Amino acid sequence: GAVVSQHPSRVICKSGTSVKIECRSLDFQATTMFWYRQFPKQSLMLMATSNEGSKATYEQGVEKDKFLINHASLTLSTLTVTSAHPEDSSFYICSAVRTGTDTQYFGPGTRLTVL
Amino acid sequence: GENVEQHPSTLSVQEGDSAVIKCTYSDSASNYFPWYKQELGKRPQLIIDIRSNVGEKKDQRIAVTLNKTAKHFSLHITETQPEDSAVYFCAASSKGGGNKLTFGTGTQLKVEL
Numbered sequence: 001g002a003v004v005s006q007h008p009s010r011v012i013c014k015s016g017t018s019v020k021i022e023c024r025s026l027d028f029q030a031t032t033m034f035w036y037r038q039f040p041k042q043s044l045m046l047m048a049t050s051n052e053g054s055k056a057t058y059e060q061g062v063e064k065d066k067f068l069i070n071h072a073s074l075t076l077s078t079l080t081v082t083s084a085h086p087e088d089s090s091f092y093i094c095s096a097v098r099t100g101t102d103t104q105y106f107g108p109g110t111r112l113t114v115l
Numbered sequence: 116g117e118n119v120e121q122h123p124s125t126l127s128v129q130e131g132d133s134a135v136i137k138c139t140y141s142d143s144a145s146n147y148f149p150w151y152k153q154e155l156g157k158r159p160q161l162i163i164d165i166r167s168n169v170g171e172k173k174d175q176r177i178a179v180t181l182n183k184t185a186k187h188f189s190l191h192i193t194e195t196q197p198e199d200s201a202v203y204f205c206a207a208s209s210k211g212g213g214n215k216l217t218f219g220t221g222t223q224l225k226v227e228l
Binding site (some may be wrong): 031032033042043044045046049057091093095097101104105106107108110111 | 159216
């Protein structure tokens with residue numbers, strides 16, 4: 001199989017705090033992981049591409065200083081939402097690409113609510 | 116960049132009927148076209164994919180067709196069942212684009228008894 005986990009599954013935080021979300025590929029190595037954001041009843045919007053051992057590549061309009069991405073190993077990428085505000089409330093989903101392939105396997109998502 | 120359009124946004128069919136969802140893409144370099152099924156609050160699940168060197172692919176009740184010339188691809192679900200009810204997303208990517216997926220806007224499929 002190709003299992004991707006995310007932690008936490010749900011988080012509620014106060015405005016101004018930072019939240020870290022972890023994405024792990026459990027049974028395969030992933031040189032590349034992607035981070036998406038999905039608002040209610042909308043499609044998945046790519047935020048950034050996370051490459052192991054190098055800086056993430058951010059999509060246009062996504063603030064790299066607000067959404068910090070670290071991909072320190074072939075099985076783990078983290079997304080930190082810094083100084084979160086209510087408008088950052090969303091469903092954050094990661095995906096991992098098995099090294100040598102192009103198929104993306106998605107994590108279960110993290111529901112972030114900023115009060 | 117790539118732009119993927121998807122139609123219809125909602126689709127209601129009777130159980131046992133067929134459902135067809137259509138997508139168009141803009142980037143002629145795109146060569147990989149997956150389809151995902153997403154239930155409410157859950158992760159997208161890959162249900163079928165097709166690459167640009169193939170015109171059609173089938174997996175039991177699900178089939179996908181690709182017309183590279185017209186830059187469109189379609190998902191066909193036959194003998195629909197209530198458990199097929201979900202949101203379906205098409206997507207497109209190219210190797211030259213770092214395998215980034217551009218998603219369509221989604222189709223809410225409802226299979227009625």
